[in-house]
Amino acid sequence: MKVLRFSVHTRTFHQVLTSILLLLLFGCQTKENTKTEAWKPTPLKWTKPTNFPDPVYNLSKNPLTEEGVALGKTLFYDQVLSKTNQISCASCHLQKAAFSHQGQSFSLGIHGQLSKRNSPAIQNMAWNPVFFWDGGVHDLDFVPFNPVQNPVEMGENVSNVIEKIKKVSDKKVVNYPKMFKAAFGTGEINSIRMMKALSQFMVTMVSADSPYDQYVAGNDNALRSEQKEGLTIFKKNCASCHAGELFTNYSFKNNGLAPLKANDTGRFDVTRLDKDKYKFKVPGLRNIGFTAPYMHDGRFKTLEEVLDHYSGNVIKSETLDPILIQENGETGINLSKEEKKKVITFLKSLDDQKFLENPTLASPKVSAF
Ligand code: HEC
Ligand code: HEC
Structure with missing residues (x-):
C-alpha cells in the first residue's frame, strides 16, 4: 500500500512539475496534455510454488510489473553495464546453465580477467536471505552494484552506466528512457530504478518444475x-x-x-x-x-x-x-x-x-x- 501511495505521489509531483514547466515554456497550451497521461503498468502475476516457503524478498516494496521485468531483462542482457561494453550479466550467468557459468571454474570479466569465485546459479533468488558465497550482501537490490563495480568483472561504475544508458543512441533497438517511463512512471534513469528492475527480472527466475x-x-x-x-x-x-x-x-x-x-x-x-x-x-x-x-x-x-x-x-x-x-x-x-x-x-x-x-x-x- 505504501508503495502505491509513493508512486502516486511521485506521479502527482511529476505532473505538477511538468505543468509548471509547460506553463513557463508554452503559456497555456493544452496540446501537451498527453504528457500527463496516467501511468498504468501491468501487474505481473507471480505465484509461489505450492511446496515452497514464503519468499524473503519484499515484493510489496518492488511490485513486479510486465514493464519492470522487461526493463530488468534488457539490462541483464546488455553489455553496456560493463566498462568495455563487452560483458553483460548473462556473460557469466547463462540460462542454459540455470544462470550459472557452465564449464567455467571462474568467469571471464573485462580484459580477460578471472572472477574470484565460481559464478553461482541465479534461480529462486526471492527466497535467498543472503547473497554471494560469503554472504556479503543481504538485499537482492544491492547485488548488481558488486559485479558492475568489481574491477575484474564489469569494471564500471554505476553512475557511468546511467550516463551511458541515457545516451544509448539506437532508440529503435532499445529506448531506455521510454522503458524506464513505462516501468516507473517517468523517464528518469537512476541507480535505484535500475536495481529494482534487475531484481524484478531476477525474481521471475523461479525453478520449481523438476x-x-x-x-x-x-x-x-x-x-x-x-x-x-x-x-x-x-x-x-x-x-x-x-x-x-x-x-x-x-x-x-x-x-x-x-x-x-x-x-x-x-x-x-x-x-x-x-x-x-x-x-x-x-x-x-x-x-x-x-x-x-x-x-x-x-x-x-x-x-x-x-x-x-x-x-x-x-x-x-x-x-x-x-x-x-x-x-x-x-x-x-x-x-x-x-x-x-x-x-x-x-x-x-x-x-x-x-x-x-x-x-x-x-x-x-x-x-x-
Ligand atoms: C555440513 C553441511 C553440509 C552437508 C552435510 C553437505 N553439504 Fe554439500 N555443500 C555444503 C557447502 C557449505 C557447500 C559449498 C562449499 C564450498 O563451495 O566451499 C556444499 C556444496 C555442495 C555441492 C556443490 C554445489 C554447487 O553449486 O557448487 C553439491 C553438489 C553438494 N554440496 C552435495 C551434497 C551432498 C550430495 C551431500 C550429502 C552426501 C552434501 N552436500 C552434504 C554443505 C554441506
Ligand atoms: C564476470 C562474471 C560475472 C558477471 C559479469 C556478473 N556476475 Fe553475478 N556473480 C558472479 C560471481 C563469480 C558470483 C559469486 C561472487 C561471490 O560469491 O563472491 C556472482 C554472484 C551473483 C549473485 C548472487 C547469487 C547467490 O546465490 O548468492 C547474483 C544475484 C548475481 N551474481 C547477479 C548478477 C547480475 C544482476 C549481474 C549483472 C549486473 C551479474 N551478476 C554479473 C559472476 C558474474
Whole structure:
C-alpha cells in the first residue's frame, strides 16, 4: 500500500512539475496534455510454488510489473553495464546453465580477467536471505552494484552506466528512457530504478518444475525407484545443510574442502571472525546437472567427484562442520559406491528443463552496442 501511495505521489509531483514547466515554456497550451497521461503498468502475476516457503524478498516494496521485468531483462542482457561494453550479466550467468557459468571454474570479466569465485546459479533468488558465497550482501537490490563495480568483472561504475544508458543512441533497438517511463512512471534513469528492475527480472527466475517437484505434488511415477532411494539417502546424510525445498538452509559451513593456493577464507572475509574461516554459503542444488563445475572455486567437474569428496576426502580443520565428523573421529559421510550412484540419480531429478528453456527468461537479443 505504501508503495502505491509513493508512486502516486511521485506521479502527482511529476505532473505538477511538468505543468509548471509547460506553463513557463508554452503559456497555456493544452496540446501537451498527453504528457500527463496516467501511468498504468501491468501487474505481473507471480505465484509461489505450492511446496515452497514464503519468499524473503519484499515484493510489496518492488511490485513486479510486465514493464519492470522487461526493463530488468534488457539490462541483464546488455553489455553496456560493463566498462568495455563487452560483458553483460548473462556473460557469466547463462540460462542454459540455470544462470550459472557452465564449464567455467571462474568467469571471464573485462580484459580477460578471472572472477574470484565460481559464478553461482541465479534461480529462486526471492527466497535467498543472503547473497554471494560469503554472504556479503543481504538485499537482492544491492547485488548488481558488486559485479558492475568489481574491477575484474564489469569494471564500471554505476553512475557511468546511467550516463551511458541515457545516451544509448539506437532508440529503435532499445529506448531506455521510454522503458524506464513505462516501468516507473517517468523517464528518469537512476541507480535505484535500475536495481529494482534487475531484481524484478531476477525474481521471475523461479525453478520449481523438476521431476522432484512433480513427485512432491503427488505424481509417484515422476521419480524412478533408485531416485526415491537416493532421496532417502540424501535426506539422512545431506539435508541438514541442503535443507527443504530450496535444498539449502542458507547457513555458512565448512564442508571440508582442502584449502587451495588461492586460500579463499569465505565467510571470514565478511565477519573477520576466526570461527568463520573457510565457511561458505550452503548452495541450493536445483538444476545441479547443469551448473558444473561445483563448489565456490569450481574445483569439481562432476557430481561423482563431489560425492567422492563427501565420502572419502573431507579434510579436518578447526572449523569443519561437526556433522562431517563421525563418532569414531573419522571425517566424511560413509556412502557405498551404490549409495553414491543413487544420490546422484536423485540429484538429477532436481533438473528443471522448463526453467532452462523458458523463453520469457531468454535474451531479448538486444544490445545497445
Ligand atoms: C564476470 C562474471 C560475472 C558477471 C559479469 C556478473 N556476475 Fe553475478 N556473480 C558472479 C560471481 C563469480 C558470483 C559469486 C561472487 C561471490 O560469491 O563472491 C556472482 C554472484 C551473483 C549473485 C548472487 C547469487 C547467490 O546465490 O548468492 C547474483 C544475484 C548475481 N551474481 C547477479 C548478477 C547480475 C544482476 C549481474 C549483472 C549486473 C551479474 N551478476 C554479473 C559472476 C558474474
Ligand atoms: C555440513 C553441511 C553440509 C552437508 C552435510 C553437505 N553439504 Fe554439500 N555443500 C555444503 C557447502 C557449505 C557447500 C559449498 C562449499 C564450498 O563451495 O566451499 C556444499 C556444496 C555442495 C555441492 C556443490 C554445489 C554447487 O553449486 O557448487 C553439491 C553438489 C553438494 N554440496 C552435495 C551434497 C551432498 C550430495 C551431500 C550429502 C552426501 C552434501 N552436500 C552434504 C554443505 C554441506
